[in-house]
Amino acid sequence: MARDENLPTLRAWLRPTWWRRSMPQTQTAYVALAFAALVIVVWMLAPVFMTPRNLLNISKNFSFIAVMSLGETLVIISGGIDLSVGSVCALTAVVTMMLMRFFSATAVVNVPGATIVLAAILALALASLIGFVNGLLIAGLRLSPFVTTLGMLSIARGMTYVLTQGRAQYPVGPDIALFTRLTNGAVLGLPPQLVYLLVIAIIMALALRQLVWGRHLYAVGGNMQAAALTGVRVPRILISVYTLSGVAAGFSGVLIAGWLGAAPANLASGYELRVIAAAVIGGANLAGGVGGAAGAVIGAALIEVIRNGFVLIGANTYWEEVFVGVVIVLAMLVDQIRTRRLF
Amino acid sequence: MTLLQLRGIGMDYGAICALAEVDFSVAQGEIVGLIGDNGAGKSTLVKIIAGNFPPSRGKMRFDGHEVRFRRPEDARNAGIEVVYQDLALADNLSSAANLYLGRELQWRIGGLSIMDHAAMRRRAEQLFAELKSDTRPDALVRTLSGGQRQAVAIARTRLAAAKLVVLDEPTASISVRQVSEVLDLIRRMRDHGQAVIFVSHTLLHIFAVADRIAVLRRGRKVADKPSAATSPEEVTALITGAIEEA
Numbered sequence: 001m002a003r004d005e006n007l008p009t010l011r012a013w014l015r016p017t018w019w020r021r022s023m024p025q026t027q028t029a030y031v032a033l034a035f036a037a038l039v040i041v042v043w044m045l046a047p048v049f050m051t052p053r054n055l056l057n058i059s060k061n062f063s064f065i066a067v068m069s070l071g072e073t074l075v076i077i078s079g080g081i082d083l084s085v086g087s088v089c090a091l092t093a094v095v096t097m098m099l100m101r102f103f104s105a106t107a108v109v110n111v112p113g114a115t116i117v118l119a120a121i122l123a124l125a126l127a128s129l130i131g132f133v134n135g136l137l138i139a140g141l142r143l144s145p146f147v148t149t150l151g152m153l154s155i156a157r158g159m160t161y162v163l164t165q166g167r168a169q170y171p172v173g174p175d176i177a178l179f180t181r182l183t184n185g186a187v188l189g190l191p192p193q194l195v196y197l198l199v200i201a202i203i204m205a206l207a208l209r210q211l212v213w214g215r216h217l218y219a220v221g222g223n224m225q226a227a228a229l230t231g232v233r234v235p236r237i238l239i240s241v242y243t244l245s246g247v248a249a250g251f252s253g254v255l256i257a258g259w260l261g262a263a264p265a266n267l268a269s270g271y272e273l274r275v276i277a278a279a280v281i282g283g284a285n286l287a288g289g290v291g292g293a294a295g296a297v298i299g300a301a302l303i304e305v306i307r308n309g310f311v312l313i314g315a316n317t318y319w320e321e322v323f324v325g326v327v328i329v330l331a332m333l334v335d336q337i338r339t340r341r342l343f
Numbered sequence: 344m345t346l347l348q349l350r351g352i353g354m355d356y357g358a359i360c361a362l363a364e365v366d367f368s369v370a371q372g373e374i375v376g377l378i379g380d381n382g383a384g385k386s387t388l389v390k391i392i393a394g395n396f397p398p399s400r401g402k403m404r405f406d407g408h409e410v411r412f413r414r415p416e417d418a419r420n421a422g423i424e425v426v427y428q429d430l431a432l433a434d435n436l437s438s439a440a441n442l443y444l445g446r447e448l449q450w451r452i453g454g455l456s457i458m459d460h461a462a463m464r465r466r467a468e469q470l471f472a473e474l475k476s477d478t479r480p481d482a483l484v485r486t487l488s489g490g491q492r493q494a495v496a497i498a499r500t501r502l503a504a505a506k507l508v509v510l511d512e513p514t515a516s517i518s519v520r521q522v523s524e525v526l527d528l529i530r531r532m533r534d535h536g537q538a539v540i541f542v543s544h545t546l547l548h549i550f551a552v553a554d555r556i557a558v559l560r561r562g563r564k565v566a567d568k569p570s571a572a573t574s575p576e577e578v579t580a581l582i583t584g585a586i587e588e589a
Contacts, residue, residue, distance in 0.1 A: 210457050210458055211455060211456060211457060211458065212447045212449055212456040212457075212458055213456070215436070215440060215444070215447060215458060216444075216445075218433070218435060218436055218440075219433045219436060219440075219444055221435070222433035222434055222435035222436060223431070223432065223433040223434060223435075225431065226431035226432055226433050226444070227433065227444065227445075229415075229431040230431060230444045230445035230446075230499075231445035231446070232444065232445050289433070289434070289435035290435060
């Protein structure tokens with residue numbers, strides 16, 4: 001009771017004042033501000049940062065991570081985590097290359113573009129299947145997302161080595177030029193990766209906001225029991241997000257392979273941590289129920305600007321990882337301060 | 344008119360008899376207070392009415408039909424909604440979103456279900472106004488007071504057009520000031536023609552709104568009379584067993 005008595009005064013003290021009211025309401029908005037500040041600082045320290053060439057380079061580098069981060073963000077909103085994205089990315093990349101080689105030896109080789117399109121579609125089907133299995137194990141058998149996707153991380157990476165015997169795979173056949181154009185050319189003067197990323201991000205933002213599916217996803221992440229009680233089909237939602245995360249990781253793998261012109265078996269190893277970091281910095285809450293498309297994109301961009309900035313400024317790049325880590329912790333701190341109103 | 348009628352309802356968990364031959368009824372637009380100590384059988388009775396499990400013995404009629412609920416959906420489809428103490432609400436969503444969770448107003452366009460935000464918001468505003476609650480449709484449930492959260496949960500039952508609403512300890516975890524707000528909500532449910540079973544430990548709250556009071560002790564119904572015909576003292580004695588039956 002004593003606590004109740006004190007509450008009104010506490011409330012009055014915390015009543016929004018003009019400066020507090022004018023502060024952004026979401027974690028993503030804070031990170032957007034931090035991103036803008038970081039860009040200005042890096043620009044001032046290294047003017048070469050703002051050259052079209054460098055910006056192009058950054059936008060390519062961060063697009064791969066950001067695409068995966070979009071899928072990861074869906075999983076994180078549901079209250080889970082997907083550690084398998086790096087491995088799925090690599091497996092999809094090598095399988096695309098291998099299928100491209102396979103189709104180049106069949107009749108479809110005569111249809112322009114068929115080898116790469118078929119290869120990519122089949123490889124993405126594999127990626128979605130892996131995500132689907134993750135979802136099935138987590139939603140159906142109620143296994144922990146962490147352990148399930150940790151297992152899948154190992155399985156998918158292992159399969160990548162088994163299939164390739166550790167050798168890098170290269171695009172083969174008549175559609176190499178098309179593949180390169182689709183993954184490393186220019187769309188309206190922009191890198192294609194960036195265009196794909198923006199299109200996917202916009203679709204995802206709309207789906208989260210406008211579709212019943214999006215509403216149910218947030219409900220599952222916020223209170224799974226309540227969602228189930230009110231008739232939300234929780235297993236369906238969970239399976240859908242892990243499947244989409246698999247597809248996003250796979251798509252990123254295809255893009256990376258095209259950009260590199262090769263798919264090494266150790267492609268994207270360790271990326272899962274960067275992907276999760278990007279999602280979390282962007283405002284996705286590992287407790288579930290919070291996150292969005294814009295956050296994933298900005299989070300990934302922020303990390304890339306830090307990496308790029310270290311190189312341009314000529315600082316010791318070993319410090320880069322330390323700095324990224326500090327940013328992750330700072331982002332969490334801002335989230336705490338914002339939601340608990342510590343000040 | 345009798346809405347819900349239980350006849351000789353009993354429930355055994357193995358060799359333990361949790362509920363023995365209970366007769367219980369609720370009329371349309373009536374608030375019945377259900378009271379009893381821990382382990383008296385309140386929650387067993389509520390779970391049978393809510394369809395969590397069928398009773399071991401006895402018959403149940405609802406809205407003029409013989410019913411036998413096997414799953415909560417059966418009871419819900421018949422028109423019985425339960426508001427649990429821990430209020431099945433998603434903290435991270437707005438009150439309007441919670442109100443419509445699982446039954447969003449939507450357009451179906453080529454396999455996609457697109458939400459009609461404006462219509463849900465409007466209807467939520469209406470419902471809260473009907474309940475005379477100051478809950479705002481856009482407010483996140485996390486930011487609501489205990490009373491406002493109850494309003495959201497209760498408004499959900501109105502949206503479902505429930506004929507009977509079971510409120511499980513609705514005043515247990517909220518501040519004194521908000522209790523009167525919730526009691527007002529319960530009266531308004533009756534005014535709108537909903538029947539209410541009000542489960543509580545707090546006699547004061549039961550006496551404030553209930554038309555009739557049923558007392559359970561050790562799985563048996565030991566009293567069932569209009570609240571005007573009894574007193575908190577008598578009910579306390581019935582709960583503890585100081586008075587055997589009344």
